[in-house]
Amino acid sequence: MAMATGFGSDVFVANALVAMYGGFGFMDDARRVFDEAGSERNAVSWNGLMSAYVKNDQCGDAIQVFGEMVWSGIQPTEFGFSCVVNACTGSRNIDAGRQVHAMVVRMGYEKDVFTANALVDMYVKMGRVDIASVIFEKMPDSDVVSWNALISGCVLNGHDHRAIELLLQMKSSGLVPNVFMLSSILKACAGAGAFDLGRKSTGVGLVDMYAKNHFLDDAMKVFDWMSHRDLILWNALISGCSHGGRHDEAFSIFYGLRKEGLDVNRTTLAAVLKSTASLEAASATRQVHALAEKIGFIFDAHVVNGLIDSYWKCSCLSDAIRVFEECSSGDIIAVTSMITALSQCDHGMWNEVAKVRKLMKDSNIKKEPAMSWVEVKDKVHTFIVGDKSHPMTKEIYSKLDELGDLMSKAGYIPNVDVDLHDLDRSEKELLLSHHSERLAVAFALLSTPPGAPIRVKKNLRICRDCHMAFKFISNIVSREIIIRDINRFHHFRDGTCSCGDYW
DSSP: OTTTTTOTTSHHHHHHHHHHHHHHTOHHHHHHHHHHHGGGOOHHHHHHHHHHHHHTTOHHHHHHHHHHHHHTTOOOOHHHHHHHHHHHHHHTOHHHHHHHHHHHHHTTOTTOHHHHHHHHHHHHHTTOHHHHHHHHHHOSSOOHHHHHHHHHHHHHTTOHHHHHHHHHHHHHTTOOOOGGGHHHHHHHHHHHTOHHHHHHHHHHHHHHHHHHTTOHHHHHHHHHHOSSOOHHHHHHHHHHHHHTTOHHHHHHHHHHHHHTTOOOOHHHHHHHHHHHHHTTOHHHHHHHHHHHHHHTOTTOHHHHHHHHHHHHHTTOHHHHHHHHHHHOOOOHHHHHHHHHHHHHSTTOOHHHHHHHHHHHHHTTOOOOOOEEEEEETTEEEEEETTOOOSTTHHHHHHHHHHHHHHHHHTTOOOOOOSSOTTSOHHHHHHHHHTOHHHHHHHHHHHHSOTTOOEEEEESSOOOHHHHHHHHHHHHHHTOOEEEEOSSOEEEEETTEETTTTOO
C-alpha cells in the first residue's frame, strides 16, 4: 500500500517497512524496500536491515550489508557496530569480527557499553577469553550484561576459578548478579568446589529476580532463608521494596541493616532515598543526608540525585538547591531533577530553571531523549515524543484522540504546569498527549486482546500529566497498565496507581 501510494520513497516509511517485513521474516521484501529507497537511505536504514537479518538468523547477509554500508560512505553508529558484531558471533566468523573490532577502535567506539558488550560476547564464544578480558577491563562503565558475558564465557571455556574471581569482583563493585547468571554461577562454583559461594550468589540472584518482577513476598522468603546476608543481599531487597512501592518495608529493612552493623554503600543510600521521596519524609531524608556526609558518599552522583529528588518532593526546595550547588557535578540526571523540581513548585521558578539550563548548555550536557518500548507478539516497538514513524501511526493517533474525548468526559484536566511555559495552553495539551509512553500504550491497546495487561518501559521518569492520564485510561478501558520508568514500576488499575501518586 505504501509503495502503491507513493510513500515508499519516504525514508521514514521505508525504514518502518523494512522493520515490519523483517519482523515477519519476509527478508526478500525487506531488502526490496531497502534497495528502492536508494539515495534516501540513512544510517537507520542500514542498521534496520542488518538487525532484521540478525534476528532472522541470516548473519552472513548482515555482515555483507555492513560492508555495503561502509563502502557507500555511511559511517557506522554504536548500534550498527553492536549489530554486526552480533552477526559475526552468530556466523562464528572470527576474521570478520576482528576486522570490525579494528574499525571500532579506530573510530573510538571501544568504550561504548553496547558495542563492548557485543565484542566481549563474541570473543568468549569464539574461545578467546583473553581478548574479551582486555576489552572488559577497558570499559569505563561495565554493567551486569558485561559481567554476565565474561563470567558465562569463562565457564563455557572451562575457566571456573577465573569465573569465581570475576563474581567476587562484581559483588565488591556493588552490582547484583541477575537471574541470567544463575546457571553460569552454579556451574562455576560446582567446578571450583565453591559450594557456599554458589548458594549465596544464587540467593542474591533470586532475591533480585523476585524483587524486580514485583514478587516481593517471594524475595523476602528467600532473604529469610539465607543464613549469611551480605550487603549485596540487603541492597537487593531494599531496592526491590523501594521500586515496588513498599516504602515502609524498605525503611524497616534499612534500619535492620544498620542494626546488623554493616556498612552501607551508594546503592543502599540511593535505594532508601527513593522511599523517602515517595513518602515525602523530610526527616528521614535529612538522616540519610547526614549519613552520606559521615561515610563519604555526599559527592556520589547517585546519592546527590536521590537527595535532590527527595528534598523537592518533601517541599524542601532550598535544601534541594543547596545540595545541587554544593555537591552536584552537574550531570544530566542532577540537572534534569533540578529543572523538574523548580518547574513543578508553586508558580514555577522559571528564572532558576533558566540558570540551570544555561549551566547545562555551558557544560555541553545533552538531555537524553525520552523513549518508550512495548513488546507485542515477540517484537519490541519503540516510540519517541510525537513519533510518526510507526506503520500504525494513523491508528495510534486516532486512538489517542478517542481516549482524549473519553477522558475529558470523565473529568480529566491536563496538567500543563510543567516545563512548557513558553507555549500556549492548547500547544501544551497537544504536546503532552503525544508523549512516548502514551503512543506506546495506544499502540498496545490496538494490538493486544481486550483485557490483556499492557507493559511499557520508559527510559526517563514518567511526567505527572501522563501519570494522571493513565489512571483515567486504565479505568476507561478496564485494563491493567504497567509502566516501568527510570524510578519504579507503576501499576495502573481501576483508576489508581500502585505508587500512591508518589514517585
